[in-house]
Amino acid sequence: MRVLLVEDEQRLAENIVAALRETGLAVDHAADGETGSHLAEQDIYDAIVLDLMLPGKSGQRVLQDLRRRKLHTPVLILTAQESKESVVSLLNSGADDYLSKPFDLGELLARIKALIRRAKGVSTPVLVVSDLELNTVQQTVRRRGRFLDLSPTEYRILEYLIHRPRAVVSQRELLEHLYDFDWEHHSNVIEAHISNLRRKLNINGTEPLIETLRHRGYRLREGGGAQ
Amino acid sequence: MTRSVSITRRLVVTVLILELLSAVTLIGAITVHEWRVQLKVFDASLVATAESLMGAVQDTEDEADTVMLDMRGVRVAKDAAFRVEDEHGTVLGSAFDPPRLETEASGAQAFRNVEVNGRSYRFLILKGVRIVDPGQPNGGVSHGITIVYGAPLSHLWHEVLEAVRFFAIATALLMGITAFVMAWLVRKGLAPVHELAREAERISSSDWQFHAPTSAKETAELQPLAAALEAALARLQRSFEQQRRFTNDAAHELKTDVAIVKSSLQLLSMRKRTLEEYGQGLALSLEDCTRLESTVQKMLTLARLEQPPESYSSLRAPQFCSLRDTIEDAVHQSKPFAELRSIEVSVDFTGDVKVPIDSRDALLLCSNILLNALQHSPEGSAVVIAVRAGEGTVQLTVQDQGEGISDEDRASVFEPFYRGDPSRSRKSGGTGLGLSICKAICERAGGAIEIANHPAGGAVVTVRLPAEEAASDSTLSSSLKAE
Numbered sequence: 001m002r003v004l005l006v007e008d009e010q011r012l013a014e015n016i017v018a019a020l021r022e023t024g025l026a027v028d029h030a031a032d033g034e035t036g037s038h039l040a041e042q043d044i045y046d047a048i049v050l051d052l053m054l055p056g057k058s059g060q061r062v063l064q065d066l067r068r069r070k071l072h073t074p075v076l077i078l079t080a081q082e083s084k085e086s087v088v089s090l091l092n093s094g095a096d097d098y099l100s101k102p103f104d105l106g107e108l109l110a111r112i113k114a115l116i117r118r119a120k121g122v123s124t125p126v127l128v129v130s131d132l133e134l135n136t137v138q139q140t141v142r143r144r145g146r147f148l149d150l151s152p153t154e155y156r157i158l159e160y161l162i163h164r165p166r167a168v169v170s171q172r173e174l175l176e177h178l179y180d181f182d183w184e185h186h187s188n189v190i191e192a193h194i195s196n197l198r199r200k201l202n203i204n205g206t207e208p209l210i211e212t213l214r215h216r217g218y219r220l221r222e223g224g225g226a227q
Numbered sequence: 228m229t230r231s232v233s234i235t236r237r238l239v240v241t242v243l244i245l246e247l248l249s250a251v252t253l254i255g256a257i258t259v260h261e262w263r264v265q266l267k268v269f270d271a272s273l274v275a276t277a278e279s280l281m282g283a284v285q286d287t288e289d290e291a292d293t294v295m296l297d298m299r300g301v302r303v304a305k306d307a308a309f310r311v312e313d314e315h316g317t318v319l320g321s322a323f324d325p326p327r328l329e330t331e332a333s334g335a336q337a338f339r340n341v342e343v344n345g346r347s348y349r350f351l352i353l354k355g356v357r358i359v360d361p362g363q364p365n366g367g368v369s370h371g372i373t374i375v376y377g378a379p380l381s382h383l384w385h386e387v388l389e390a391v392r393f394f395a396i397a398t399a400l401l402m403g404i405t406a407f408v409m410a411w412l413v414r415k416g417l418a419p420v421h422e423l424a425r426e427a428e429r430i431s432s433s434d435w436q437f438h439a440p441t442s443a444k445e446t447a448e449l450q451p452l453a454a455a456l457e458a459a460l461a462r463l464q465r466s467f468e469q470q471r472r473f474t475n476d477a478a479h480e481l482k483t484d485v486a487i488v489k490s491s492l493q494l495l496s497m498r499k500r501t502l503e504e505y506g507q508g509l510a511l512s513l514e515d516c517t518r519l520e521s522t523v524q525k526m527l528t529l530a531r532l533e534q535p536p537e538s539y540s541s542l543r544a545p546q547f548c549s550l551r552d553t554i555e556d557a558v559h560q561s562k563p564f565a566e567l568r569s570i571e572v573s574v575d576f577t578g579d580v581k582v583p584i585d586s587r588d589a590l591l592l593c594s595n596i597l598l599n600a601l602q603h604s605p606e607g608s609a610v611v612i613a614v615r616a617g618e619g620t621v622q623l624t625v626q627d628q629g630e631g632i633s634d635e636d637r638a639s640v641f642e643p644f645y646r647g648d649p650s651r652s653r654k655s656g657g658t659g660l661g662l663s664i665c666k667a668i669c670e671r672a673g674g675a676i677e678i679a680n681h682p683a684g685g686a687v688v689t690v691r692l693p694a695e696e697a698a699s700d701s702t703l704s705s706s707l708k709a710e
Contacts, residue, residue, distance in 0.1 A: 009487065011518075012483065015490035015491050015493075015494045018494055019493070022494075080486075081475070100482075101483055101486040102488075103486060104489075104493065105497070106497075
């Protein structure tokens, strides 16, 4: 999952970026409204964390422009103003959630994850596909009750695929959503990770969960016991 | 509850009292006048009756040529008292027996007011000569007739009181009508006051809108009040809003700084880290704390400077400090920053003056202005500090070679937390309190500060302060250049 942080306060941004990366999210940071708006409109983010008081272009305007372009990326607002009116007007102009400064870093992470989940149509932190169980809080994966030992990237690929059941996910989409601009990325990196992931998921002769559709991408099969 | 005074009641009562006083005076005057008129009429009627009595004195046609009173054709009031007698004291006729009244010799007529049987009478004493048989050769016999004729004065009083009563009733009626009409008129006339009050009542701390009603604006007496109210409220609203903005901005600033400290520490505690990571994290957190501290420090400084000078300076005598030393210190302090960006700072200052600021604030003033200039200077440029001492004042200018200042920034650059172009974020502009602090220091010392664009490019900050001559030694510019 990839998150955009738009925050002009450098030290605060550094801390939030570090925390988000530590929980396994890819993060891009924009230090002003113009850049933030430009990045947000690429539609490659699974959530946006937006400060209100921004140089160049206010957070409110960034949000309005985003919604005007019919982009529904979940947006969490960081604000130092706590008046009821400003919260109401924020929610009305398309914000999905808000946190007032000074906030709790843990709460911010939980809220961002909840926003991402809900935007993908999932409401609980534990995702289940046939006999596979993925816990987004503990970041653990179990198949038939057995814990699987996945690398962080493998986990993130699997998490992303589970969030989009039955859909064909291209390598490009995976790249966009799993890596931020700070990473060197090549599509064959994805291929390698997918093949590792497949191998680890394949225990005791179960059906392969991840399908490869040539030149199109990957798909998580919902089959087996569930049907 | 304090005693309240009604203008309406006061006005009505005042007018009524005035009316009553004039009515009383008028009635008094009328009484006197009426009395005189009636007295004249009364006297005339006394004279007329007495004359007719005189005419009624007839010859008795006897040898002695005596006279008698023939009352036929003479009309005498029923309660009138009279006596007609001849020169011998013979009473020819009388009624109610008037008293004997002494008459001073000469006058043919005289009036007397006398009490008879408990009633006031006015008597006329008429002396005349009646000639019997004037056709006879001896010229007839003349008789000196004295007539005393009087009528009760109560008639006179009655007439006077009748006339006065009419006036009194008319006046009372008039006063009643006046009271009602006055009350109504005054109340109507005061309606703009009530409207003004109603409008003023709507003001609250959340709604400062006040527009004096047109009725109040069109009333000459209320116009100054309405205008003063409007102006005072506008001023209050402005300062209230300034305060609110300051509080909001201060809260925002502090919350952001606290958020940084908090997030730094929480990030550090998210999972177990190596000793080295903890060390780095703590160093960063400490840095964040220092920044929070400096924000608070600046806010407190500004709050201290914005306190009324009395409460602040009464604790100590006004202090003076050397402007030269202060500038020297400020230049010295900012030297590392200037060198880092290879900006040359030059000072053009001969002599020395003393300014009425304590040395700590003076240094704050100079170094804030200098730092502001340095922050807006491109690398490798120059900043020029110049001081011109005048008669009792001193002018300090700090000129940079930066991008200058826009007109809209000029208006508000001295407002707390104003950071000019919003694209300059916190990291370059500090907290946005530096120039506000400068302004507060200048104003407290009775000076002024302004910022403008230099024709040759860059911004110039000009500070004017009251100053005193100081023992001068003009070594500063040379010593600084030598460094």
